[in-house]
Amino acid sequence: MKTLLTLLLLFTLITTQAQKFSGKIEEHDKGEMDIVLTMFGFDKLVKIGTLNASGDFEIDLSANPAENLSKEDYDTFISRLSYGFQYGCGNPDDFPEGEPKIACDAGFIALWANDTWSGTLFPVTDEKLRLWMEDDGYNDAVESSFYKILLVTEDVDLQKKCNNFDYYNDQDVEMEVEFDLKLKKGLNLVEYQLESVYETDPNIRAAFPIKVKMTNAGEQPQIIWMAKYFW
DSSP, rough: OOBBBOOOOBEEOOOSSTTEEEEEOOOOSSOEEEEEEETTTSSEOOOEEEEEEEEEEEEEEOOOGGGGOOOOHHHHOOOOOGGGGOOOOSSGGGGOOOOOOOEOOOOOOOEEEEEEEEEEEESSSTTEEEEEEEETTTSSOSEEEEEEEEEEESSEEEEEEEEEEEEETTTEEEEEEEEEEOOOOOOEEEEEEEEEEEETTTTTOOEEEEEEEEEOOOHHHHHHHHEEEEE
16 A cells, blocks of 8 residues: 655644644545544554544543453553653663553554554654654654653653663663653643754764653643645
C-alpha cells in the first residue's frame, strides 16, 4: 500500500472540559474515520473520537478503558508507571522494581476506516517534529513539544527530576528528564517539552533531545495536529 503523506495543520479548539478536544483538519478528503487507540491490540480498539468527511473532528478522553479489561488483559497490557513514558530515568532506584502495575502507553493515535488502520494523527507544536516522531534517527528534533496519551488506573502525582544517557559518536551524552504531572485515573494527554536539543553530525545521527520535561497538556494546549494517511 503506497503511502500518501498529507500534512494537515490546525490549532486545536478546546471545550470547557480539558479532556475534550475539537477542531478541523483542512483539506481532509478521505471520508469519515474513527479516531482510535490500539494499545490493547487491533481486536480491542479504544475509540476516542470521530473525524468527519468535512474534516471536523472531536476527541474525548474522559472514559477509562481499563474498567472494561478482563483480568487476563489487565495483566497483559497494564504495566509499571515508568514504562508508560517515552523517556525515563537512568537510575532504577528512581522507579523501584516493586512499583505497582498502573499504566499503559497508548502509542500512536490511529485513524481507522474500512476496518483498517488508514492514517495517524501527530499532535505537535512545531510541524518539524512530525518527521522526527516517525524516524528520530534521520530527522532532527527541535525545541518544541509533542503529545502522547497515557492510561493510568489510579490518580498519580509525580514530581521528579533525574538523569539518563543517550549514545552518540562513541560516547554517552547526558539527558535531563523531569516529570511534573498530576494524572487522573483514565486517559491523560501528556505534553513532552523538548527544552534542549543536542546538535549532531547528520552523517552520524540526527539531532536528539537532551532536556525533556513531561507535564499535563493543560486547559488550552496550542496543538498542531498533523495527519499522515496510508492511502
